[in-house]
Amino acid sequence: MINSDKNRIPKQIHRFMGVDRKDIDWFPIIDFNKCNNCGDCVQFCAHGVFNMENGVLIVQNPKNCVVFCQACLKMCPKDALIFQEKKKVLAQIRQIKSQQKQSIDNY
Amino acid sequence: MNVKIVLIPCMGCEKNIGKIGTLAALSLEKSKKFPFLRLNPSITQIAAGEYTSFSPETLIIALNCCNVRCSTKILNQKSIKPHYLINISKYLKDINIPKGDYSIHELLKDSSVSIITECLSNEIEEYVIQFTHKHEENSVIKVNEPSNSKTSFTFTPNYSKMLEFTFSKFKFQVPINPNRLFFNWNDAWAYYLGEGKVVIGITDYLQKNLSDILICEFNEIGTNISQFEAVAEMESSKTVNEVLSPFSGKIIAVNTKLEEAPELINEDPYNNGWIVVLECNNFEEESSELMSSEEYFNFMKEKIEQEGIYQ
Ligand code: SF4
Ligand code: SF4
Numbered sequence: 001m002i003n004s005d006k007n008r009i010p011k012q013i014h015r016f017m018g019v020d021r022k023d024i025d026w027f028p029i030i031d032f033n034k035c036n037n038c039g040d041c042v043q044f045c046a047h048g049v050f051n052m053e054n055g056v057l058i059v060q061n062p063k064n065c066v067v068f069c070q071a072c073l074k075m076c077p078k079d080a081l082i083f084q085e086k087k088k089v090l091a092q093i094r095q096i097k098s099q100q101k102q103s104i105d106n107y
Numbered sequence: 108m109n110v111k112i113v114l115i116p117c118m119g120c121e122k123n124i125g126k127i128g129t130l131a132a133l134s135l136e137k138s139k140k141f142p143f144l145r146l147n148p149s150i151t152q153i154a155a156g157e158y159t160s161f162s163p164e165t166l167i168i169a170l171n172c173c174n175v176r177c178s179t180k181i182l183n184q185k186s187i188k189p190h191y192l193i194n195i196s197k198y199l200k201d202i203n204i205p206k207g208d209y210s211i212h213e214l215l216k217d218s219s220v221s222i223i224t225e226c227l228s229n230e231i232e233e234y235v236i237q238f239t240h241k242h243e244e245n246s247v248i249k250v251n252e253p254s255n256s257k258t259s260f261t262f263t264p265n266y267s268k269m270l271e272f273t274f275s276k277f278k279f280q281v282p283i284n285p286n287r288l289f290f291n292w293n294d295a296w297a298y299y300l301g302e303g304k305v306v307i308g309i310t311d312y313l314q315k316n317l318s319d320i321l322i323c324e325f326n327e328i329g330t331n332i333s334q335f336e337a338v339a340e341m342e343s344s345k346t347v348n349e350v351l352s353p354f355s356g357k358i359i360a361v362n363t364k365l366e367e368a369p370e371l372i373n374e375d376p377y378n379n380g381w382i383v384v385l386e387c388n389n390f391e392e393e394s395s396e397l398m399s400s401e402e403y404f405n406f407m408k409e410k411i412e413q414e415g416i417y418q
Binding site: 017038047066069070074078 | 200334
């Protein structure tokens with residue numbers, strides 16, 4: 001059965017505070033003025049967010065990044081990773097939540 | 108300083124920084140600044156036995172040169188707990204490490220070696236002073252036990268049941284208390300004490316993923332924390348991690364036992380391994396956004412089933 005009920009249950013691990021992870025802007029941005037492409041973060045992050053492409057660091061899977069984690073920034077020897085402000089992202093999440101609620105209420 | 112020190116560099120051969128760190132360790136040994144410092148190469152299968160024969164007064168210091176932290180990891184594999192961890196990558200922000208393929212001999216002349224040697228020497232000196240201090244304090248027989256000036260807080264939570272999920276050889280527990288326990292998506296729990304106060308800790312799942320926790324550093328009492336900001340930072344044999352607060356508020360107590368025994372978090376994450384107490388700014392609203400025990404249990408289960416465990 002393809003359309004079993006089980007398949008329709010939204011996966012919790014793709015959600016954060018009840019919001020789809022895809023809608024949340026939380027991921028590292030590389031400061032190429034500081035990054036020396038040492039690759040430590042590629043090995044460090046357990047979620048496969050980074051990769052090296054021709055010796056240059058790239059953010060390959062931004063939405064794999066755990067919302068509000070900043071562990072790689074802590075360990076980067078060059079302080080070369082930038083994240084959005086948590087406050088802003090939290091406000092974004094709350095806004096999406098209230099929109100969801102509204103659309104359910106209107107339904 | 109007559110404390111016996113065994114310094115274990117990573118012997119990193121892949122990266123220049125590994126070679127430079129090892130060279131710095133060598134020149135520190137040669138300088139005789141610490142007469143009882145001995146340099147040991149990272150343990151191999153063969154030499155492992157030697158490390159268990161160290162006297163208890165010997166300080167074992169793991170020297171990691173990059174964030175792969177090989178030295179800590181190898182020690183961990185051999186079940187040896189270092190007294191202190193040094194990660195020289197924190198000194199690299201303002202130092203230029205040569206890029207490209209250089210031999211040890213070529214790097215020996217690089218200015219970074221002497222800078223790192225200096226940093227290393229200072230850090231070890233500071234630690235040894237701290238260590239001897241503690242040792243002396245302990246050996247003085249206390250006739251008059253000083254009255255405990257710190258307001259001590261004993262955490263005695265009430266859990267009605269433990270939910271359990273088994274995956275390969277691991278069992279992951281999540282306790283239940285329907286009115287008092289809350290979880291966030293970053294694997295931290297909060298236990299409501301009443302009057303707007305919560306105790307914060309990490310879950311069994313996170314504890315097992317980190318494996319042996321070696322250091323837990325908290326933010327100071329009195330610090331104001333926003334929701335999802337870090338109340339503490341942990342370093343384990345495998346990685347570094349922050350404890351992200353489920354609530355916003357002010358830190359009013361920290362579990363000082365963790366300074367001496369961070370392993371309490373591994374042994375007893377929901378009781379004696381508690382981390383801080385927070386006076387919440389907005390308990391009602393923020394608690395409604397968090398997960399209950401059952402919700403967190405399902406979230407954790409999906410995570411494990413999908414991602415496995417980082418071992
Ligand atoms: S650890 Fe820092 S410096 Fe190294 S590749 Fe990653 S971002 Fe760049
Ligand atoms: S913040 Fe955490 S999850 Fe995201 S890339 Fe860094 S280490 Fe990986």
